[in-house]
Amino acid sequence: MALMITDECINCDVCEPECPNKAISQGAEIYEIDPDLCTECVGHYNEPQCQQVCPVDCIPLDPDRKESKDELQQKYLKLISAS
Template identity: 85%
Template structure:
């Protein structure tokens, strides 16, 4: 399951540098997460780092993008091979 950033985002800039997959970028109004690059930090950390640093708790799991741990790990392997 990918993560997503909700409208509660205050553009504080702390999540973007924490993402090991460079999945977070500034969108038109708030930060956004590229679901093709988001592995929930699988392969890097035990917990999603963006969720850990977000001061307003606006980074939930995206219910429309459910992925197993194996699928997230496979995505991670593709990203590090590129």
């Protein structure tokens, strides 16, 4: 699954630089995660780094974007081959 940022986000700016896929950006009101770029840090780390640094715990799994670890790995491989 891709991750998502909920409206509890306080715009503290700590998640964006932690994302190795550059999937996090400032939205109109709060930070947003591009689900096409989010691999939950598969391929980079054992755990999603944005969740690790978020002080308000507002980055859950996106229930609308269910992906297996294998699918996330394939997305990661596709992203690194495109860069």
